[in-house]
Amino acid sequence: MTRAFLALVLRDLRLAARVGGSGAMGLVFFLMLVAVVPFALGPDLNLLARIGPALLWFSAVLATLIGLDRLFQTDVEDGAIDLILSSDTPLEVLVAAKGVAHWLTTGLPLALLAPLFGLLLALTPGAMLAVAATLVVGTPALTFIGAVGAALTASLGRGGLLLAILVMPLMVPTLIFGVSAANAATGGTIAFLTPFLILAALSLVAIVIGIFAAAAALRQSA
Amino acid sequence: MPRLSSLWNLANPTRFLGLADRLLPWLAALAAALLAVGLYLSFFVAPPDYQQGETVRIMFIHVPAAWLGLFMYVMMSASALGTLVWRHPLADVAQKAAAPIGAAFTFVCLVTGSLWGKPMWGTWWVWDARLTSVLVLFLMYLGIMALWRAVDDPGRAARAVAVLTLVGVVNIPIIKFSVDWWSTLHQPAAVFRIDGPTIHPSMLWPLLVMALAFTVLAVALHVAGMRNEILRRRVRSLWLMEAERLDAGAETAAGAAR
């Protein structure tokens, strides 16, 4: 099972790196969002520094959503899902592998590049570090909550907008605690660790629920 | 086991249709009577609040609407279990009929809350924990209804929605908790708290009667919606049968002509 898992992760990573893969696309979109928002708000660095963590987190949510609709769609279309259904490997392993690969190509790079984009928003080094840390811990929740939506819309063919509608209310807690933790690190009345640990717990819960719910959704639609 | 078998009979869609036809007039009459009594109590018997004046009368529809918004979601979740575990068609139907009713009552709750907030708080909307949670609940209803519309096959749609509903029901306490946390973090400057004084019996009775009236009304609407959904599925399958027969007829006719 471990070997199947690793094989599936590697396959997805390779696909993401190829032509037509969406590996770098999420990152470019993330950069676009961070670059465009100051045009709406004005170049006031104090304001941008204050809302910077929230802005980076919100952009991360949107950038994660963008790549999600193809998560299972290609596998449903080319029959890979049916192959896995008829093999010994549980569908949950496929979902876990897909989620991990998606996180490695979207969530993790977003978190690692967030400090760089933080420069544009005049974040302090402490705030940059906090945003990066919360994104590393929080983006798995976004990926695996999104995986449920991706599984539900996999066989629809036109799931992009519907996926966002289904999944965004469920991402509210992650967003709240991600931004709270990032803001707490740069001062404020609450300790950094409280929201940070809750964020970590949310991620773990989302991974478990996401894997089983997405697998159930795929089985229902297959 | 006579109890079990009668329950099983009820689960047969045709039996359900018969029962719904007999039950609905009574349910509708009961709902109308309760609503009449409740409206009378809340307009002519309940005194105006010493702080909020006449505006408190909005509570008699706002609170029951909030209760039903939650109640219909619980109903949907129970039906979702029926869909996924027992694969029962009647559970699919119950699930589908509950969604628009729950969404409508959640909407009423939001708008009446807003109309209550404007004279009391001086603003149409505050990002208060309760309001925000209800807003997220409303968004989830909208998502569920969007998913119903997106999948053509009713059976498959029901199973997909069931997964989403159950994921939602696990998430509702988490969302409530996180919104509470968030709202204490961003405590707005001066907000009139509704939960200050305990409720006086002269207001409690109209509220209870209205809540009961709304509940009976929602159950009646739900039964009516389920009946319509069963009929809609019948019409759909009959259309498909007719189309198939016409197809086959055309083929044999073409074969004979050749």
Add this chain to the structure above:
Amino acid sequence: MSDPHAGFIIASYALTGLVVGGLVLRAVVEHRALRRALEQLEARGVRRRSARQETAR
């Protein structure tokens, strides 16, 4: 009602009436349309399998 906020109260009740009325109306109208569609289909001789068995018996 001489309350300064009468407008808000009336608006709340009116909106609730509209929404509930809409739900009731939708249920009734849909029911009529579906019954009519079923009757038309049956008049054209399209029957459900279970219904046909009942008439055969």
